[in-house]
Amino acid sequence: MIQRVQSVFLLIAVVLSALMLTGTIIEMKDVFGNFYSLSFSSVTVSINGKEQVQKLWPLAAILVSVPAASLISIFLYKNRSLQMKFTMASLMLSLGSFFVAGFYLIMLSKKIEMSFIWHLKAVIPFVTAILCWLANRAIRKDDEKVRSLDRIR
Numbered sequence: 558m559i560q561r562v563q564s565v566f567l568l569i570a571v572v573l574s575a576l577m578l579t580g581t582i583i584e585m586k587d588v589f590g591n592f593y594s595l596s597f598s599s600v601t602v603s604i605n606g607k608e609q610v611q612k613l614w615p616l617a618a619i620l621v622s623v624p625a626a627s628l629i630s631i632f633l634y635k636n637r638s639l640q641m642k643f644t645m646a647s648l649m650l651s652l653g654s655f656f657v658a659g660f661y662l663i664m665l666s667k668k669i670e671m672s673f674i675w676h677l678k679a680v681i682p683f684v685t686a687i688l689c690w691l692a693n694r695a696i697r698k699d700d701e702k703v704r705s706l707d708r709i710r
Contacts (some may be wrong), residue, residue: 566692567631567644570685577681582658584674585665591650593671596657597621601667613661615681619654620627623685624648630692637700641693648689655682 578597585593592603598617602609630643665671 561634561695563640563644563695563699564631564634566688566695567627567647570647570651570688570692571624571627571631572622572682573688574620574627574685577620577623577654577678580676580678582676582678583662585662585671586674586678587669587671593665595662607649610681615655616654616661619650619657623650623654623682627685627689637696637703641700643698644689644693644696648686651682651689652683655686658659658682 577632581594581596583595585595587593594603595613596602597620599613600611602611626643626647630647632642633640633643
């Protein structure tokens with residue numbers, strides 16, 4: 558049954574995590590007036606009108622795999638154990654994306670003193686992780702209900 562509540566949670570998680578793949582997540586400004594912007598795959602530095610780019614492949618790979626794992630788990634409704642595994646993977650990847658982005662920001666701020674300009678996209682990994690946790694809990698309840706009904710027969 559694809560019309561279950563966990564499918565709604567996972568669909569919202571897919572949409573929110575896909576939003577992370579567009580635009581800037583966090584902007585930073587150093588003491589010299591240079592702007593840094595962290596997008597899903599790179600850090601762009603604007604110094605005196607020239608732009609320099611540092612690619613962040615680990616962050617890009619994690620941010621692309623979160624909506625993919627959530628979308629796959631929506632269509633695994635016939636195999637609940639595998640659906641729970643994909644949902645937990647999506648949860649862990651979502652939290653991992655937050656920690657990897659935080660690592661890059663901490664390493665960059667250690668080199669240069671800067672102030673952060675936060676965007677709403679910075680909290681999306683937490684919201685996605687909560688939605689995946691709620692979906693996993695609903696899948697587990699469905700699995701327990703089916704197993705209890707099998708025992709009665």
